Amino acid sequence: MTEANIALIEAAADRLRGHARVTPLLSSPFLDEIAGRRVLVKAECLQHTGSFKFRGGWSAVSALPEEVRGKGVVAVSTGNHAQGVAYAAQLHGVPSVIVMPADAPKLKIENTRALGAEVILYDRETENRDEIGAKLSRERDLTLIKPYDDPQVIAGQGTIGLELAQQLADEDIAKADVLIPCGGGGLSSGIGLALEAWAPGLRIRPVEPADFDDVKRSLASGRIEKNPKATGSLCDAILTPSPGSITFPILSRIAGPGLSVTDDEALRGMALAFSRLKIVLEPAGAVALASALLHPNESEGDAVIVVASGGNVDAPVFREALDRFAD
C-alpha cells in the first residue's frame, strides 16, 4: 500500500510543478513587533481555489491511472477540499461529485459548482458524510478522495514543506516552530514529513479552534481523542471530529505540542493579515497567525513560521473581523 513519506511528497512536487503556485513568504515589521520575534507567513490563501487544498486535490487526481481517473472522482468536504478536488478534476478534464455540508459558506458551495462539480448537500448534524461519499463511490464507480487520510493528499500538502525548507534556508532560518492550522491533520503531517527530511530544525505545531482541539488533546494523551461537538465555530474548514488514522501516527512522532485559539482571536488574526500583509484569510486560515501573534509565549525561538492556509470567507464574516478588530 502507498505510504505517506518524503518520496511520495517529492513525486507529488514533480506532478504539481507548473500547476500549483509557489506561494510567497510574507512578513511585516509591525507583526514582528507584536510577536516579539520574526514572523514569516506562508500565504497559501493565494493558492489556486484560495487554499492549500488544491495541492492535495491535484496530487490525488494526477496520481490515478488514466482509465480510473477518467471515470471521475468524489470528495466529501466542508468546502476547501471540495474546490481543490473540483478544480483539479476540471483541469484534468474528468468529472467530479462533491458532498458538502448544507451550512458551508455560500461562496464555497457556489465556487465548487462553478468549477464544474456536481454538488450534493448533506446535514452536518444528522447525516454521516462518509457514508454518503462511500455510497456514491460504489454506485457510480468514482474514486473517493478523502480530505486528509489519503497518502497522496498528504503528499500534495507536503509540497508546502518542500517550499518552506527552501524559502527558510534563503532567510537563514534553520530552527523555528512552524504553526499550522489543523483539522484532520493532512496539512500538518505532510509539511512535517517534508521538513523532517529537509529542515529538521523546524518543528511543526498544529493549531486548532479552542473547542475543537482534538489533535492537541490527542498529542497530549497519546491516543485519538474526539471533539464533543461537530459545529459551533467560525473556523468551519477545520472542524473535524478527530485526527486521522494515517495522520495521527505521523503527528505523534514529529509534531510539537498542539496549540489553540478562540474564534475572536482568529478574527483578530484576519484583521492583522488585512492591515499588515494585504491578504484575505478565512477564520480557519488565520488560527496559526493568531497563535503566533496573540500567544507568543506558547512558541519558541527567534522566529516563528506561520501557514496561512486559506482565504475562502464570505463578506459578512470578513466585515465582522474588520468592524471589531481593525485599527
Added chain:
Amino acid sequence: MTEANIALIEAAADRLRGHARVTPLLSSPFLDEIAGRRVLVKAECLQHTGSFKFRGGWSAVSALPEEVRGKGVVAVSTGNHAQGVAYAAQLHGVPSVIVMPADAPKLKIENTRALGAEVILYDRETENRDEIGAKLSRERDLTLIKPYDDPQVIAGQGTIGLELAQQLADEDIAKADVLIPCGGGGLSSGIGLALEAWAPGLRIRPVEPADFDDVKRSLASGRIEKNPKATGSLCDAILTPSPGSITFPILSRIAGPGLSVTDDEALRGMALAFSRLKIVLEPAGAVALASALLHPNESEGDAVIVVASGGNVDAPVFREALDRFAD
C-alpha cells in the same frame, strides 16, 4: 545626468535583489470568465510596505553615495511613496523626513511614523507640497526623493517589468496589454522601459480615476495636460496634477492609449480581488483590475495583464467595497 533606461533598471534590480519581494502573478478562472480572456494579476500589494513604492524608495536610497545617504532623505507623498522611502531609509540606517497631506489615510500616516520617519503634514488645497519638500532639503541638507520624476525611482519601479517579462514568458504570453494604475507615471514608464527591452509584444496602458485622467488626455493631445482639481476621489494614491517631465516623454513614446474608471468601479475591483484573488487592494491599486474586468472591450488580445499596485486602505473604505459590491 542619470537617465531612466533599461541599464538603470537592471542596475536597480541588482540592488533590490534579496530586499524587495518578487511578487506573484495571480489568476482566477472566475475573473477570466468576467473579462472574456485570461487575466493575470501582478500582486504588488504584497510588496514590503504594501505597495510597489518600496522598490523606487530602495532604488533611490541605495543609489546615493554613502556620505550623502547618511545625512538623510526627504520625500513628499500621499502615503505609499512615504512608506516606501521611510522603510528603505530605516533598513539603510539613515534618517527620513516625510511630507504628507493631512487628509491621507490614517493608516498610511501612522505606518510612516512607525517606520522611523519624521512626518510633516500639509494642507493639500492651500499649500504647495513641493515647496515644503525643497525647503526641507535645502535647510537640513536632506536628499529629496521625488515620487515619480526621478530616474532612480523610475528604475526601481521598472524592476516589476523585468519580473513580468520572465513570469509572462513562463506563461507563454508574448503579446498583451499591461494595465497599470497611473498617477505621475513613474510605475508605468519604468515597467514600459523594461518591457520594451525584454518583452516588446507587451504594451503598457496607464489607468487613472475618471476625473483625474491627465495622463490619458496628455497621451491623446501629445502635450502635458493638467487635472482641474486636486481632490475628490477615493484613489488618493494617484491624484497627481499632471504627468511628470521625465515620465511623459517616455509614456508618449511607448504607452498605448490611456484608460480610466470611476471610483465605484475601483471599489468593485477591490471586492472582486477580495473574493477571487484573496488580496487586499486600495482603490488606486484596483483601477487597472477594474478596467480589465469592467471595460474588457477597451483592451486587446487573448490575455490582459494587470498591475495591482497597492493595498494600503483604511478598514472603512474596504468595508464600503464589500458592503456594496461583494457577492
